[in-house]
Amino acid sequence: MENTPGQRHLVMGNEAISRGILEAGVQVAAAYPGTPSSEIIEVLSQVAARRHMYTEWSVNEKVALEVAAAASFAGLRAVAVMKQVGMNVAADFLLHVALRGIRGGLVLISCEDPGGLSSTNEGESRPYAKMMEFPLLEPGDFQEAKDMTRWAFDLSERLGSIVMVRSVTRLSHASGNVTFGQLPEDRPTADFNFNGAMLDPDTGPMINLPGPVTIIHRRQQEKMARAAALFETSPFNRYDGPERPELLVITASACQLYCREAIEILGLEQRVGLLKLGTTWPLPIQLLQRHLALCRRILVVEEVLPFLEENLQAFAARAAARIGIKQFFGKNDGALPSTGELNPDLVMAALSRILDIAPMGRDDAYRRRAEAIFAKGAPPRELTFCPGCPHRASFWGIHNALAMDNRRGFVSGDIGCYSLAALPCGFESLKTLHAMGSGLGMASGFGKLSPFGFDQPVIAVCGDSTFYHAVMPALVNAIHNDANVTLVVLDNSGTAMTGFQAHPGLAVNALGETVPTVEIPDLCRAMGAKVRVCDPFDLPVTQNTLLEMLDDPQGVNVLVLRQICALSPEKKGKKRYDMAVDPQICRADDCGCNRFCTRIFRCPGLGYDPQKGTARIDEVICAGCGVCADICPSGAIERKQRS
Amino acid sequence: MRIYGPQTLFEDVQQRGLCIGCGGCVALCPHFKTYKGKTARLFPCDRETGRCHAYCPKAEVDLDELARQSGQPSYPASPAGGYQRIVASRSGRRLAGQTCQSGGTVTALMTLALASGRIESAVLTGTKGLVPHPVRVTHPDGVAACASSKYTAAPTLSGLNAAIEAGRRHIGVVATPCQATAIAQMRANPLQQDDFQDPAGLVIGLFCTWALDTRHLIAFLDQRMDTRRIRKMTIPPPPAEVLIIRTDTGDSEIPLDQIRPLIPGGCRICPDMTAEWADLSVGELEGRPAWNTLIVRSETGRALVDEAARDGWLETESYPSGQLDHLLGAARGKKRRALQQARADGLLNSAPDTCRAALRLDAKTVDALIGDGEECACRY
Structure with a gap:
């Protein structure tokens, strides 16, 4: 990321975006981690000191955008980074900052996850650009990821508007060649000027008030009109193809790569035109009118919902008198799926159907080899917690306490690795799972249903990072409204799922500086909850504590289960115990336990040896946590403390 | 005996609401646990047969088979099961000064x-608050601490199972009729294990007309008093019809009609008032509060009673003739009601290909026990 202008580098999409941020001279970057966006702040944090830059892991996406906006109001360039779900968290502030405008260039980067590869949804945030009226840019390759990000700050300052750059997993997490540009050396100073007139965008206070809303809103719409005019000549919008194509493909983002590959494989370069858009809102009207006039049939290729398609259809309807009636293909006619990621095969299939081309089959040799491999089958592997994961031990205690309590209790879940507790690795404990913070919010609601006959106990779970992000308001709500619930904070000392980013419970920040901690137990006690802290690896204490909490007929109990993630840098590869199975004691199938350790507990570090007819430890992946020794009813699993 | 696995046990007993929480399936494996008077299944288990099902007193209990195991030709059509003699008894001079229930x-x-x-x-039943739990006693002086009627279903057999799993044998148990039934099935080596040893050295059964669901009783009493102050509970013989709660601040009387809804469903199909599968059965003796009814059933029981009488542990008298009819009448009434209920619920002698039964016994014996179907004056 250091200054090597003019050189080509093989970089990940998120690294290209980071380089674009550096080339734009951004001085403040804030984010909440979330796949596939997390690498951007991590890369920036590594060079922040040398680039005179401040980066932070904010407590959530809304705060991240507010931190970035503050820098913008003080005249600096700033960026806020998040994944698509975080856009919804930031949306309230986003509406207002989009309306009121900015000063230093302010860019919001949303890295999205079509197909939900690392998300509980595949919601997308492009409609926010239209709904809240700010420009939207979608890079189509790695060079554009860098170049468009850099340009987004120029655009933001030229318009006085926040600008959104949208990436997707296959761009953020894939790698490609990028030629680096210059890094700026000038360092503007920060100063928030508020002495001008109330509505002066450059010198007045940055305030949204009920009275002048329409004035400011009109100003915002004028910015959008200027943006549309600028987009007419943007180099990020390109057409490749014949002068009179049979079919015009319009696309954006990583989908342009799929389209180019599909056209090339099918040999359609002389029949199909490709209009790749980089500026997808507001639409460049003149440019579209010119290209829509090229032919009658239009295929729109984009992932998930028909955002571009329907906006193009609306424009085509308005322009029909000039460009003629068009036939659109895409999501709405079923040419392409409205869920999941796209790929060249799906685009080829759509092109083949529309152009009445025989679908291209696989090469025979390839097909035979693929079928032979497929016939052997891959080993079945289920989603599961890692060996030594504290969550497995935590949910062992939670599941067993609820089962022993025997009142059909359940867990109201939240977002993190522990969401997997809906599956066998967490003993199928989770029965609700929605947004960050929703676990306790839902439990707070369930906890008020007793007047209507509801008598099931509810345990809400959340991670430590999630606690700060969105659980605190729900906790206040549960306490204030006297809901009878138990909250279990699965504190594994970091934002583990996204790569151990810091959070307010840790004494370090994104820059590696020592910072004050905000302790979860102290916060909960201060709010009025009854709080206990346990080690989830101590199975009996955890289970008995939970049983006591479930017995408590009133109020909110909080159990903080504190044990560092098995993959954390300070723990990984360091075994606390050497584990072994005593074959003289383990009877596996002949034991009343019915292979309890491998059938129920299911740590990947445990296996079954069919020759010996006993359980066995996989020493390669066993993390040496020692918990399985406590779940074996016969005491056949031994642990020896490492010196 | 038809023996199935833990999944069948879960479906036939727990999901049918018949589990009385005796603890017979607990501590055999990691799957069943007891907590606050209720048996919980933590995880499903797909074994086709298991001791959990074999021991359960509410799943496929074959009374004729149990009778044959104890040396009887078949299950008798008598109100109190098979026995040698019935006497009146009370503790002797060797126990002077001990406080007991009756x-x-x-x-x-x-x-x-x-x-x-x-x-x-000896595996006995103690209490923590109002929650009964098993207590294993190894010294004679420890027995008296558990001497009180509990009235709530107790997981005593989980303590027996734990002792057996720990390698203990010659274990004495004080058991309710359902628990004694489970022990009788346990003693029959139902899974035909090669290394089987009868673990129970002595079973003393307690008379029982019903028990109360522990959690329901606690919730019921919580609404009426500070349950931390409860010291003892007792149900005097008829016609009192009350549960007396003795607390630090005085006695409270609760009409039995109010607590009968707290009886677990499994008690309603229990045909045994006098713990027929025990070596000795003991209950109150109506009209004589400081005496017991003692039924001697096995040789083990007879030998113990003889020694106890000889060495001053026990005083015995011949049983009052007028009381015997009353005792047998009450036992007959419970049998009749339970068999009628089980039959009405499809749980008695169910056709093997349609439904698994809770109870099995010869159809003629059933007819003889139910009789003309008239309701007995005694009530649950």
Whole structure:
């Protein structure tokens, strides 16, 4: 990321975006981690000191955008980074900052996850650009990821508007060649000027008030009109193809790569035109009118919902008198799926159907080899917690306490690795799972249903990072409204799922500086909850504590289960115990336990040896946590403390 | 005996609401646990047969088979099962000064059994608050601490199973009729294990017309008093019809009609009032609060009673003739009601290909026990 202008580098999409941020001279970057966006702040944090830059892991996406906006109001360039779900968290502030405008260039980067590869949804945030009226840019390759990000700050300052750059997993997490540009050396100073007139965008206070809303809103719409005019000549919008194509493909983002590959494989370069858009809102009207006039049939290729398609259809309807009636293909006619990621095969299939081309089959040799491999089958592997994961031990205690309590209790879940507790690795404990913070919010609601006959106990779970992000308001709500619930904070000392980013419970920040901690137990006690802290690896204490909490007929109990993630840098590869199975004691199938350790507990570090007819430890992946020794009813699993 | 696995047990007993929480399936494996008077299944298990099902007193209990195991030709059509003699009894001079629930017969006999080495330990029922739990006693002086009526279903057999799993044998147990039924099935080596040893050295059964669901009783009493102050509960013989709660601040009387809804469903199909599968059965003796009814059933029981009487642990008298009819009438009434209920619920002698039964016994015996179907004057 250091200054090597003019050189080509093989970089990940998120690294290209980071380089674009550096080339734009951004001085403040804030984010909440979330796949596939997390690498951007991590890369920036590594060079922040040398680039005179401040980066932070904010407590959530809304705060991240507010931190970035503050820098913008003080005249600096700033960026806020998040994944698509975080856009919804930031949306309230986003509406207002989009309306009121900015000063230093302010860019919001949303890295999205079509197909939900690392998300509980595949919601997308492009409609926010239209709904809240700010420009939207979608890079189509790695060079554009860098170049468009850099340009987004120029655009933001030229318009006085926040600008959104949208990436997707296959761009953020894939790698490609990028030629680096210059890094700026000038360092503007920060100063928030508020002495001008109330509505002066450059010198007045940055305030949204009920009275002048329409004035400011009109100003915002004028910015959008200027943006549309600028987009007419943007180099990020390109057409490749014949002068009179049979079919015009319009696309954006990583989908342009799929389209180019599909056209090339099918040999359609002389029949199909490709209009790749980089500026997808507001639409460049003149440019579209010119290209829509090229032919009658239009295929729109984009992932998930028909955002571009329907906006193009609306424009085509308005322009029909000039460009003629068009036939659109895409999501709405079923040419392409409205869920999941796209790929060249799906685009080829759509092109083949529309152009009445025989679908291209696989090469025979390839097909035979693929079928032979497929016939052997891959080993079945289920989603599961890692060996030594504290969550497995935590949910062992939670599941067993609820089962022993025997009142059909359940867990109201939240977002993190522990969401997997809906599956066998967490003993199928989770029965609700929605947004960050929703676990306790839902439990707070369930906890008020007793007047209507509801008598099931509810345990809400959340991670430590999630606690700060969105659980605190729900906790206040549960306490204030006297809901009878138990909250279990699965504190594994970091934002583990996204790569151990810091959070307010840790004494370090994104820059590696020592910072004050905000302790979860102290916060909960201060709010009025009854709080206990346990080690989830101590199975009996955890289970008995939970049983006591479930017995408590009133109020909110909080159990903080504190044990560092098995993959954390300070723990990984360091075994606390050497584990072994005593074959003289383990009877596996002949034991009343019915292979309890491998059938129920299911740590990947445990296996079954069919020759010996006993359980066995996989020493390669066993993390040496020692918990399985406590779940074996016969005491056949031994642990020896490492010196 | 038809023996199935833990999944069948879960479906037939727990999901049918028949589980009385005796603890017979607990501590055999990691799947079943007891907590606050209820048996919980933590995880499903797909074994086709299991001791959990074999021991359960509410799943496929074959009374004729149990009778044959105890040396009887078949299950008798008699109200109190098979027995040698019935006497009146109370604890003797060797237990002077001990506080017991009524006559102290159980405390005396179990203390002697431990003192004489007949058994190496005794599994009894203690309480934490109002929640009963198993207590394993190895010294004779420890027996008296558990001497009180509990009235709530107790997981005593989880303590027996735990002792057996720990390698203990010659264990004495004080058991309710359902628990004694489970022990009888346990003693029959139902899974035909090669290394089987009868673990129970002595079973003293307690008379029982019903028990109360622990959690329901606690919730019921919580609404009426500070349950932390409860010291003792007792149900005096008819016609009192009340549960007396003795607290630090005085007695409270609760009409039995109010607590009968707290009886677990499994009690309603229990045909056994007098713990027929025990070596000895003990209950109150109506009209004589400081005495017990003692039924001697097995040779083990007879030998213990003889020694207890000889050495001053127990006083015995011939049973009052007028009381015997009353006792047998009450036992007959419970049998009749339970068999009628089980039949109405499809749980008695169910066709094997359609539904698994809770109880099985010869159809003629059923007819003889149910009789003309008239309801007995005695009530649950």
